[in-house]
Amino acid sequence: xxxxxxxxxxxxxxxxxxxxxxxxxxxxxxxxxxxxxxxxxxxxxxxxxxxxxxxxxxxxxxxxxxxxxxxxxxxxxxxxxxxxxxxxxxxxxxxxxxxxxxxxxxxxxxxxxxxxxxxxxxxxxxxxxxxxxxxxxxxxxxxxxxxxxxxxxxxxxxxxxxxxxxxxxxxxxxxxxxxxxxxxxxxxxxxxxxxxxxxxxxxxxxxxxxxxxxxxxxxxxxxxxxxxxxxxxxxxxxxxxxxxxxxxxxxxxxxxxxxxxxxxxxxxxxxxxxxxxxxxxxxxxxxxxxxxxxxxxxxxxxxxxxxxxxxxxxxxxxxxxxxxxxxxxxxxxxxxxxxxxxxxxxxxxxxxxxxxxxxxxxxxxxxxxxxxxxxxxxxxxxxxxxxxxxxxxxxxxxxxxxxxxxxxxxxxxxxxxxxxxxxxxxxxxxxxxxxxxxxxxxxxxxxxxxxxxxxxxxxxxxxxxxxxxxxxxxxxxxxxxxxxxxxxxxxxxxxxxxxxxxxxxxxxxxxxxxxxxxxxxxxxxxxxxxxxxxxxxxxxxxxxxxxxxxxxxxxxxxxxxxxxxxxxxxxxxxxxxxxxxxxxxxxxxxxxxxxxxxxxxxxxxxxxxxxxxxxxxxxxxxxxxxxxxxxxxxxxxxxxxxxxxxxxxxxxxxxxxxxxxxxxxxxxxxxxxxxxxxxxxxxxxxxxxxxxxxxx
DNA sequence: ACTGTTCGATTTTTT
DNA sequence: ATCGAACAGT
Numbered sequence: 001x002x003x004x005x006x007x008x009x010x011x012x013x014x015x016x017x018x019x020x021x022x023x024x025x026x027x028x029x030x031x032x033x034x035x036x037x038x039x040x041x042x043x044x045x046x047x048x049x050x051x052x053x054x055x056x057x058x059x060x061x062x063x064x065x066x067x068x069x070x071x072x073x074x075x076x077x078x079x080x081x082x083x084x085x086x087x088x089x090x091x092x093x094x095x096x097x098x099x100x101x102x103x104x105x106x107x108x109x110x111x112x113x114x115x116x117x118x119x120x121x122x123x124x125x126x127x128x129x130x131x132x133x134x135x136x137x138x139x140x141x142x143x144x145x146x147x148x149x150x151x152x153x154x155x156x157x158x159x160x161x162x163x164x165x166x167x168x169x170x171x172x173x174x175x176x177x178x179x180x181x182x183x184x185x186x187x188x189x190x191x192x193x194x195x196x197x198x199x200x201x202x203x204x205x206x207x208x209x210x211x212x213x214x215x216x217x218x219x220x221x222x223x224x225x226x227x228x229x230x231x232x233x234x235x236x237x238x239x240x241x242x243x244x245x246x247x248x249x250x251x252x253x254x255x256x257x258x259x260x261x262x263x264x265x266x267x268x269x270x271x272x273x274x275x276x277x278x279x280x281x282x283x284x285x286x287x288x289x290x291x292x293x294x295x296x297x298x299x300x301x302x303x304x305x306x307x308x309x310x311x312x313x314x315x316x317x318x319x320x321x322x323x324x325x326x327x328x329x330x331x332x333x334x335x336x337x338x339x340x341x342x343x344x345x346x347x348x349x350x351x352x353x354x355x356x357x358x359x360x361x362x363x364x365x366x367x368x369x370x371x372x373x374x375x376x377x378x379x380x381x382x383x384x385x386x387x388x389x390x391x392x393x394x395x396x397x398x399x400x401x402x403x404x405x406x407x408x409x410x411x412x413x414x415x416x417x418x419x420x421x422x423x424x425x426x427x428x429x430x431x432x433x434x435x436x437x438x439x440x441x442x443x444x445x446x447x448x449x450x451x452x453x454x455x456x457x458x459x460x461x462x463x464x465x466x467x468x469x470x471x472x473x474x475x476x477x478x479x480x481x482x483x484x485x486x487x488x489x490x491x492x493x494x495x496x497x498x499x500x501x502x503x504x505x506x507x508x509x510x511x512x513x514x515x516x517x518x519x520x521x522x523x524x525x526x527x528x529x530x531x532x533x534x535x536x537x538x539x540x541x542x543x544x545x546x547x548x549x550x551x552x553x554x555x556x557x558x559x560x561x562x563x564x565x566x567x568x569x570x571x572x573x574x575x576x577x578x579x580x581x582x583x584x585x586x587x588x589x590x591x592x593x594x595x596x597x598x599x600x601x602x603x604x605x606x607x608x609x610x611x612x613x614x615x616x617x618x619x620x621x622x623x624x625x626x627x628x629x630x631x632x633x634x635x636x637x638x639x640x641x642x643x644x645x646x647x648x649x650x651x652x653x654x655x656x657x658x659x660x661x662x663x664x665x666x667x668x669x670x671x672x673x674x675x676x677x678x679x680x681x682x683x684x685x686x687x688x689x690x691x692x693x694x695x696x
Numbered sequence: 697a698c699t700g701t702t703c704g705a706t707t708t709t710t711t
Numbered sequence: 712a713t714c715g716a717a718c719a720g721t
Contacts, residue, residue: 058711086711111710119715129715135707185711253710352708357712374710382713408698415698520711541709563708579709602707603712 001039001072005032012240012273013037016044016212019267021260022242025304026289026585027280027547030242034214035065037240038080039072041212049079053210053232056084057217059521060373061545065216081210085225087520089188096195096202105512107182107392107399108519112385114138114173114184116401121172124423132165140166141173145186146222146254148193180432181398189224196231207235217545218243218263222254230266237267245300246293249541249579251571261300278304278585280547282311285591288617289584295616296574312590313623318610319596326362328594328625329552333368333535336550343369345549347536349583351561354601355554356537363535373538379518383477383488384495388518390467394451395511398432407444410476414441447471460509461499468492540583551587556595557608580613593622607645646670646684646691655688 002013009029012022013036024030038052056062062082070077081088090108097104109117118138122129144154144166151171158167177183183191196203213233215221218241221229233239241263248257264270278286286306293299315332319325333346348359353374363370378384386409389402397403407422408414418441426436437445447470455463468474473492477485502517503509536548540561555561562576584591593614598607614622646652650662652672660674670684682689 084711188711250710252708354707411699413698417697539709560708565708575709 001036001043005029005036006277008273008275008277009033009036012275013040015271016041017238019237019263019270020240021263021267021270021272022240022275023260023272023302024242024244024275025278025302026244026247026582027278027306028275028304029279030216030275031065031068031545033275034216034240034242035068035072038069038214042073042076047211049076050081051209051211052080052214053088053212054080054082054214055088055216055229056082057220057545058542059084059087061216062087064545084520085221085228086185086188089192089228090516090520092192092195092206093183093188096199099199099202100191100195101178102183103181103396105181105396107180107396107402108188108516109177109182109184109401110519111138111185112380113401114142116404117173117176118169120404120423121169121176125168125172127165127169132162137166137169141170142186143254144170145184145190146224148190148223148227176400179398179426179430180400181396182401186224189222189228193224193227193231196228203231204235206232211236211238213239215239215241216243217247219245219248219257219260220250220255221259222250222256226256226259239267246296246302246578247544247582249544249575249582251575276302276304278306279308280588281306281585282308282589284311284313284621285584285587288314288591288621289581291618291621292577292584292613292616293581296577298571298574314591314593314617314621315625316614316622317592317594317625319594320598322358322596322599322601323362325554325594325596325599326359329359329554329592330362330366330368332552332592333550334366337368341550343533343535346552347538347543347546347548347550347586348552348554349538349540349543349586350554351540351563351579352555352601353539355560358599359537359554368535369532370535370537373536373542378491378494381488381491383473383491386473387464387467387492387495388515390451390471390473391464391511392515393434393448394455394467395515397434397448397452400426400433403433406471407441410472412444414444455511460503460511460514461496463511464496464499540579543586544582547586547588549587549589550592551583551590552592552594553583554594555599556593556611556614557599558611559606559608560599560601561611561613577613584617593617646689651692653690653692654682659692 002010005013009032012020012033016037022030022033024033034054038054041047041052042049054065056065062084066077066080066082069080069082081091083091093100093102093106097106115134115138118141119129119134122132122134122137149157151167151174154167154170158164177187196206210232213229215229220243229239229241241260243260245257245260248255251257264272281289283306286304286308290304317325317328319328329348333343336346337343350356350359356372356374360370360372379388386406389405392399392402393406404419407419422433422436422441425438426433429436434445434448451463451467451470454466458466474489477489477492499509499514502514540553561580562573566572566576595608595610595614598605646662646665652660652662654660654672654674657674660672662670662672665671665684670682670689672682672689
């Protein structure tokens with residue numbers, strides 16, 4: 001198994017004991033090293049697979065690691081604890097909930113659920129939502145939790161009015177979750193640490209169990225994750241961490257890449273291995289990545305190199321608008337598929353989830369089958385969330401968030417006034433809203449009680465059917481007779497096919513296990529069959545750790561990538577650049593970069609200039625695609641372009657004066673030099689002036 | 697007290 | 712597109 005490893009990889013994979021830091025550049029075979037090391041460990045040492053803990057960053061990565069270890073050692077691989085920090089945290093909570101004061105059927109709130117709780121609290125406290133944005137308050141609370149600042153500790157840091165609001169909401173938020181027997185995503189990391197700190201004997205048990213610990217993507221660990229790694233490996237100190245500070249893209253979520261830089265301080269006797277030979281990409285792709293990342297100032301110099309062939313130039317296409325952009329992507333992907341390329345080897349990357357729609361529509365029209373990985377997908381649809389809320393409520397009746405979502409859906413004549421009263425009642429009795437139900441709302445309670453009785457008598461899929469039936473969801477959608485309602489019904493059917501898939505794969509599935517999986521996975525693609533040949537669509541964040549032969553990056557424009565919201569500081573900009581580095585290094589054979597002069601996004605048309613990252617890649621690595629698509633033949637391109645944002649250097653065409661170039665803009669006046677008519681000062685927004693694209 | 701309609705604001709990235 | 716607030720109607 002250790003054949004074919006290079007010297008450094010071999011060194012990393014065979015030094016089994018003690019702390020080790022593996023600085024692994026993109027595509028340098030770090031997953032290979034990790035999986036080999038695990039297999040070698042089991043071969044050499046007298047330990048059980050159950051003594052190994054391996055933490056990855058995404059569920060997808062965990063799944064892949066399991067498969068690769070399975071290929072090396074067979075079925076024993078499934079006994080190894082391989083999971084994300086969050087699912088490992090959940091496992092710890094499932095095993096120790098009493099010690100932390102929870103009941104066994106606790107609910108996990110996702111980010112949307114947390115927001116609902118926060119909205120409710122802010123309304124109750126009479127906080128003006130125009131002055132204090134719900135989302136801002138939520139992220140402040142989450143930031144505190146990720147920095148491990150508790151409510152009582154935060155009280156000491158309250159200075160401004162804003163702090164005061166955050167404090168009050170934070171306090172009530174924590175109380176409210178406790179009343180609902182609920183935890184949020186941050187708690188999945190925080191509660192295990194609380195458990196370990198307060199119950200040394202429990203910590204010791206886990207230290208004894210997980211004698212060997214592996215942490216992937218260590219540069220993206222936040223404080224609780226860092227602590228969890230440290231605590232659990234403190235006894236034997238057999239901890240191997242792998243990462244690359246050039247790929248730190250989650251600092252906005254509290255991740256601190258200094259964790260990886262400080263590893264040698266934490267463990268002075270740590271062995272350090274640097275993997276800098278890239279086996280994945282062509283020389284061209286790697287050069288592009290290096291050209292981009294070297295612009296970062298806060299960075300440890302590093303030189304990733306490859307012996308792979310030069311490979312084709314990066315294809316660069318400047319589109320007119322988002323339709324032209326997706327048209328180009330479709331055209332190129334069709335070419336690849338016609339050449340016999342498997343669609344599984346193609347992926348399309350974007351900065352924001354909202355961009356997926358544009359590509360999706362083009363794929364639908366041209367019958368390219370695709371899968372979308374990401375949070376705007378299936379589970380975020382209203383009808384699916386409604387159904388899940390019922391399931392969650394059946395599982396944990398104290399789940400106020402779910403109750404609020406469905407108590408009046410479908411309409412049962414329970415309006416805001418009744419709900420308000422219910423909330424007051426529950427507050428007064430310090431109980432959940434469900435427990436406070438009385439009078440006219442009993443009908444709702446009866447439905448839930450009935451479902452509770454039935455849930456263990458049938459398969460999960462049948463139970464979902466029963467829920468749709470008894471709650472009246474199905475009926476109310478059927479009665480709508482609109483296209484929208486039909487789509488919602490179809491999605492609910494799709495949900496049943498997911499539960500069916502899960503049941504077929506895992507045998508009988510309990511509601512609890514299914515809900516756990518839902519809240520951690522939050523992505524339908526994980527539960528879909530993966531054996532079909534499909535092009536993958538996802539964000540650049542989600543693609544971390546994966547690789548494809550052909551990678552398309554769309555929307556490479558200033559404002560979108562780097563994102564406008566990330567242009568406030570040099571640090572944020574450097575993180576965008578690392579994201580660009582991650583995106584580029586996903587490609588094995590060929591990279592495509594596409595941007596658009598104008599695009600419709602979030603219901604608005606915006607016009608953007610090409611991203612600075614394209615200039616950083618450098619012209620000599622780019623091959624610009626000429627506009628020869630059907631699109632140009634149909635539409636007079638000059639009509640496509642508005643003159644609303646003339647800048648010095650732009651080429652223009654004037655109805656009377658002909659072609660010219662903009663020399664200067666002062667307020668509304670543009671100074672333009674015309675080829676045949678000399679320099680003129682004109683109103684820049686005059687309709688006689690049209691901006692002309694610069695290339696052929 | 698609940699329902700329906702309209703208008704306006706709002707959307708980075710994830711476990 | 713979706714959600715919430717505000718208002719009018721039942």
